Amino acid sequence: MASSRSAVSVFDPDLADQPAVARLLDFADYEAEVPVHVHRKGQLILALHGAVTCTADDEIWIVPPNCGVWIPGGTPHSVRATVNAQLSYLFAEPGAANLPKVCCTLSISPLVRELVNRLAGEVSDYLPDSHAARLAQVTLDELAGMPREHFNLPISGDPKIRAIADALTIEPSDRSTLGDWAKRVAMSERSLARLMIRETGLTFGRWRQQLHLVVALRELASGAAVQTVADKLGYESVNAFITMFKKALGSTPAQYFAQRRVRLSQSRIKTGAIGVGDRTHNR
Incomplete structure (x- = not known):
């Protein structure tokens, strides 16, 4: 208990x-x-x-x-x-x-x-x-x-934006549209769209994509398979997930983590921390 x-x-x-x-x-x-x-x-x-x-x-x-x-x-x-x-x-x-x-x-x-x-x-x-x-x-x-x-996601003190953020953090595969969410929080779709931009600086679509990237980076870094992550985020196929990832970050998941390993190696050489540190440079 x-x-x-x-x-x-x-x-x-x-x-x-x-x-x-x-x-x-x-x-x-x-x-x-x-x-x-x-x-x-x-x-x-x-x-x-x-x-x-x-x-x-x-x-x-x-x-x-x-x-x-x-x-x-x-x-x-x-x-x-x-x-x-x-x-x-x-x-x-x-x-x-x-x-x-x-x-x-x-x-x-x-x-x-x-x-x-x-x-x-x-x-x-x-x-x-x-x-x-x-x-x-x-x-x-x-x-x-x-x-x-960069593993953060802008939200808001507004209770309606916070409710959407809490729900999608728990269930990121939820593919409800902005209109669906507007009904759930008792707002018009247009009003919710304006509120989302005002409070987070992002459209709902961009905000949800950022959420997916944060979750994907966390899961992939922990060793999860790309297929598993794609399923967790509700993508219809692995290719659809990889396309989103590459469009947002400029590389596929495999390329992204390969580049991280290279930066890690370079950082260790520069800091003299080979065998001790696990540093990476800012993207």
Whole structure:
């Protein structure tokens, strides 16, 4: 049976004055939905197992393998995790490292992932000259060098746009038209089209395509077959999915991930992190 405890009720990162603290969470022990909350420290969310989706800054952030979502301190956010999700949280004091000032997805190297997990085994009130303090500093220094990825989807505080976003995030294969959604949220199709552009900057068709790309990149990065992803997103054929992917990103899924491997290799050579890092450059 799922736990009735909220993950935010068992640990307050702002009670610790240290530059960085970390926690490991198994969502079999907590409610799947973490309500909107805010804290002084910035937060990095890593998925070790299962799936997690964050909502912050009027955008949906899907946490794919080898990436993490960075949420600056003072930013209201919520989290939805699958029951089997196991997450790593890293909390960093504002100004403790040169980290992004806005929400973003960061590519995370195996080294950073292991450093966060190792720091989670330390007490949160470690002394400034302790091994834990040095570990925290190395973790923050490495995290500051991680490049950004693009696994986010603009949404809105508008309840009707949010309802559509929530439904399609759960069931991305839903092929309902804009007119269908307009009826569901009690609006005219024209009014909903205008609202979508005003709130997200995208037409409904472009917005849903961006959702499909975010989900596809997450699934493909985790090792899912192209056929499986095409089916999950409701495409009639693999070719139709590949055509959409290539039109949006300029390459087929196979080419895209081959290019990522090349960039990874080049990044390792430049940083001298061969055998340690897993960096990629911005697209």
